[in-house]
Amino acid sequence: MANITLPLNLGHQPSRHLPMSNAQLVNLYLTNKSLAPTPGLEEIKTIVNPSKIRGTLNSSVYGGIIYVSGSDIYLIRGQTRDRIGFDIIPNDDEVKLVENFDSQIAILTLNEIYILDKSASNTVKKLTSLGEQVQDVAYQDTYFIYAIKDKNQFKISENNNGLKIYEDFTGIIGGKVTAIESFEQQLWVFSNDDINIFYDSGQIPNVYQKTKTLAVNYGLGNRTSISQNFGLMCWLSTSKSSSPFITVTDGSYPKIISNENIDYIINNCSNPLNSRGLLYQLNGHIFYMIYFDDDNFGFIYDFETKIFSKVTFKNPIISLNEMNGIYYAGIKNNSSFFKFDLSITTDTDSIVNRYIIFPTLIYKNRIAINNLDMYIETGYAKGSCELNISRDKGITFQNVETKNLLNGFGDFLAFRQLGSAYYWTIMLRFFIDGKFSFKQVELTV
Numbered sequence: 001m002a003n004i005t006l007p008l009n010l011g012h013q014p015s016r017h018l019p020m021s022n023a024q025l026v027n028l029y030l031t032n033k034s035l036a037p038t039p040g041l042e043e044i045k046t047i048v049n050p051s052k053i054r055g056t057l058n059s060s061v062y063g064g065i066i067y068v069s070g071s072d073i074y075l076i077r078g079q080t081r082d083r084i085g086f087d088i089i090p091n092d093d094e095v096k097l098v099e100n101f102d103s104q105i106a107i108l109t110l111n112e113i114y115i116l117d118k119s120a121s122n123t124v125k126k127l128t129s130l131g132e133q134v135q136d137v138a139y140q141d142t143y144f145i146y147a148i149k150d151k152n153q154f155k156i157s158e159n160n161n162g163l164k165i166y167e168d169f170t171g172i173i174g175g176k177v178t179a180i181e182s183f184e185q186q187l188w189v190f191s192n193d194d195i196n197i198f199y200d201s202g203q204i205p206n207v208y209q210k211t212k213t214l215a216v217n218y219g220l221g222n223r224t225s226i227s228q229n230f231g232l233m234c235w236l237s238t239s240k241s242s243s244p245f246i247t248v249t250d251g252s253y254p255k256i257i258s259n260e261n262i263d264y265i266i267n268n269c270s271n272p273l274n275s276r277g278l279l280y281q282l283n284g285h286i287f288y289m290i291y292f293d294d295d296n297f298g299f300i301y302d303f304e305t306k307i308f309s310k311v312t313f314k315n316p317i318i319s320l321n322e323m324n325g326i327y328y329a330g331i332k333n334n335s336s337f338f339k340f341d342l343s344i345t346t347d348t349d350s351i352v353n354r355y356i357i358f359p360t361l362i363y364k365n366r367i368a369i370n371n372l373d374m375y376i377e378t379g380y381a382k383g384s385c386e387l388n389i390s391r392d393k394g395i396t397f398q399n400v401e402t403k404n405l406l407n408g409f410g411d412f413l414a415f416r417q418l419g420s421a422y423y424w425t426i427m428l429r430f431f432i433d434g435k436f437s438f439k440q441v442e443l444t445v
Helices: 260-265
Strands: 003-005 024-025 027-029 032-037 038-042 052-060 065-069 072-077 080-085 096-099 104-109 111-117 123-126 136-141 143-148 153-158 163-164 179-183 185-189 194-200 210-218 228-231 232-239 242-248 275-282 285-292 299-303 307-311 319-321 326-331 338-341 354-357 361-377 382-390 399-406 411-433 437-445
Touching: 024 027, 027 285, 027 299, 027 307, 027 354, 038 361, 052 096, 052 104, 052 319, 052 326, 065 096, 065 104, 096 136, 104 136, 104 163, 111 136, 111 163, 143 179, 179 232, 228 275, 232 275, 232 285, 242 260, 242 285, 275 319, 361 382, 399 411, 411 437
Parallel strands: 024 307, 136 179
Antiparallel strands: 003 437, 024 354, 027 032, 032 437, 038 338, 052 065, 065 072, 072 080, 096 104, 104 111, 111 123, 136 143, 143 153, 153 163, 179 185, 185 194, 194 210, 228 232, 232 242, 275 285, 285 299, 299 307, 319 326, 326 338, 354 411, 361 411, 361 437, 382 399, 382 411
């Protein structure tokens, strides 16, 4: 008799060369050496909108969350909302909002800019002085910065006036600008193939000059994958010589955080560039979530444990905004806000399918597994734990037994007499309504 402890800390990394490793972690994350549910979603019923949410912004100018729903602009302070602009933002696409910390917010919709001005009784005016369509917008050092669509150029506004363009300056890079971000006192200008970093020189007319100390030889396919917070900026990078990969920077040269297995999955998505990125912090962990809309799944990377988990939602999350300790999530094609938190284990009232698949155990001779034992903390959560086993290296799984959880603070779950095989791939699947965590999964052979 011997005991084998199954690893919980591998994260989601199914190998492209199965069965070398088919470790999978879905809708679970590692915390305090245990696995627990990733955040769920619960509708905030006190905020009712007539149309779908198109974009959001944590606004210091307004002291709350500014967002666009339909063609209207709203402000959330606490659990209620006020309409501050009526029937003024055209189209039906998602929008990007950026503020200048004075009184203005720039709203980008279908390559057009609208400026909301608090100091002018919340009036909204369309930017017309640029004379170009806009690919992206950022703000830095009193300037709104506009990336020009289908060109290798960006322009800046006059000081704290998004409606007037400073005509004496045009920033230029080698390729077409795909995105522009103000980060750590630098201006990051992305193209498909590279990233150019500029700084505010304080000189007239050449306000922004390219830094000579930092140049990045890979780029960005879609600006929606960019997210910045907590001194980090993450995005899905593109390169002429490789498939897309996930990157992070703290202002220095970017680092690749995805591995070969994650990159392989991303490259096989229906449309990897149709993705969106979100940074958030819960339970002391900082996470970057990238979600692939066409395939309706995503990955979260935990900067604390440095492992990936796969996540799924009924519908993609398009925005996350924290206010008073609560994350407000905007959902694609949905008019409601949802609370996003680890205390919620359902996805808009539905129990989430959560599971872990351990690496395949391969033996020269057939080996019998007598017991699988695990300890699970459930509190008063209700649901079940399902044991599935594959004897063909993880190609097909068979449900062996399902254990219903008891209401209590901790349970030992024991699965007995599992049989014998040359190959053992263990899957534990959880259908639980409520918080739980588990550790110490052990086989007796």
